[in-house]
Amino acid sequence: MQFEFHSLFSGSKGNASLVRFGETLLLVDAGVSCRALETALRQRGVQPESLRAVLVTHEHSDHIRGLPLFAKRYGTPVYASYGTWASMQGQLPLPGRQRMEFDPDQDFYIDGVNVSPFPIPHDTPMPVGYSLECMGKKVSFATDLGHTTPKILGCVARSDVLLLEANHDVEMLKAGPYPYSLKKRILGRYGHLSNDACASALAALLPTGVRRVFLGHLSQENNSPELALSAATSTALALGAELDGDVFLRLTYQDRAAEPVLL
Numbered sequence: 001m002q003f004e005f006h007s008l009f010s011g012s013k014g015n016a017s018l019v020r021f022g023e024t025l026l027l028v029d030a031g032v033s034c035r036a037l038e039t040a041l042r043q044r045g046v047q048p049e050s051l052r053a054v055l056v057t058h059e060h061s062d063h064i065r066g067l068p069l070f071a072k073r074y075g076t077p078v079y080a081s082y083g084t085w086a087s088m089q090g091q092l093p094l095p096g097r098q099r100m101e102f103d104p105d106q107d108f109y110i111d112g113v114n115v116s117p118f119p120i121p122h123d124t125p126m127p128v129g130y131s132l133e134c135m136g137k138k139v140s141f142a143t144d145l146g147h148t149t150p151k152i153l154g155c156v157a158r159s160d161v162l163l164l165e166a167n168h169d170v171e172m173l174k175a176g177p178y179p180y181s182l183k184k185r186i187l188g189r190y191g192h193l194s195n196d197a198c199a200s201a202l203a204a205l206l207p208t209g210v211r212r213v214f215l216g217h218l219s220q221e222n223n224s225p226e227l228a229l230s231a232a233t234s235t236a237l238a239l240g241a242e243l244d245g246d247v248f249l250r251l252t253y254q255d256r257a258a259e260p261v262l263l
Helices: 034-043 067-074 082-088 150-156 170-175 180-187 195-208 225-238
Strands: 003-009 016-021 024-028 053-055 078-081 099-102 108-110 113-119 128-134 137-142 161-165 212-216 248-251
Touching: 003 034, 003 212, 016 034, 016 128, 016 137, 024 128, 034 067, 053 067, 078 082, 082 099, 113 150, 128 150, 137 150, 150 195, 161 195, 170 180, 195 212, 195 225, 212 225, 225 248
Parallel strands: 024 053, 053 078, 078 099, 137 161, 161 212, 212 248
Antiparallel strands: 003 016, 016 024, 108 113, 113 128, 128 137
8 A cells, every 4th residue: 555745834823734545535635825825736637626535624714725726616515613613604614514623532534544633832813733554654743742751652652654833942932023922822831842842742753653753843933954953853863763764854845845755
């Protein structure tokens, strides 16, 4: 069975990832324009109408910007927690056959793919991360969270591919131009993971067998690819991992797709 992971866009201006389990194609978030989504999918040989579903993490615009038009144009089912649906129903008036609600603590299936949502601490009513499993392959998404918990780490442990937030460098954020209220939000327990917090999570996750880690949602104003990668690399090396052997660390990008994983 063919497995593919593509981080199409990742950052504060828009997020979308494509996962293929055999014939089942899933999009996680749709936070760029419908046209940008269509172009990115077709560049990877995927016709937009062939998507089986869109999984939404939460209703912030950088995660659902292109979804209203995309879902209307292609009739794609949209899955989100019932709390997220309550918040975005005015933005996304879909017919019942496309509106798929779930409880964040209950897993479900899309074709043969086991979808395990899990609650994350972010400043929206009911945000989630996801772990997707099928035929012995597991890919997980944990971005837009102010801190990690043992439950979150347990949900994403042993992932073949993990998209993990490395949003900001704390000192860059503190010294940067953002207003105090926004800095406080980002640094808070319902904000975003820093490079150091990401590295701490990796220290717990790499020993479980996580091998391919994509550093996601990097801030263009309060981080740099070098700083994010350095923090993660230091953790992996401290654990005795061989980079590009035991562990693969990769960056994601706001304006283009990251290097794909094909298994």
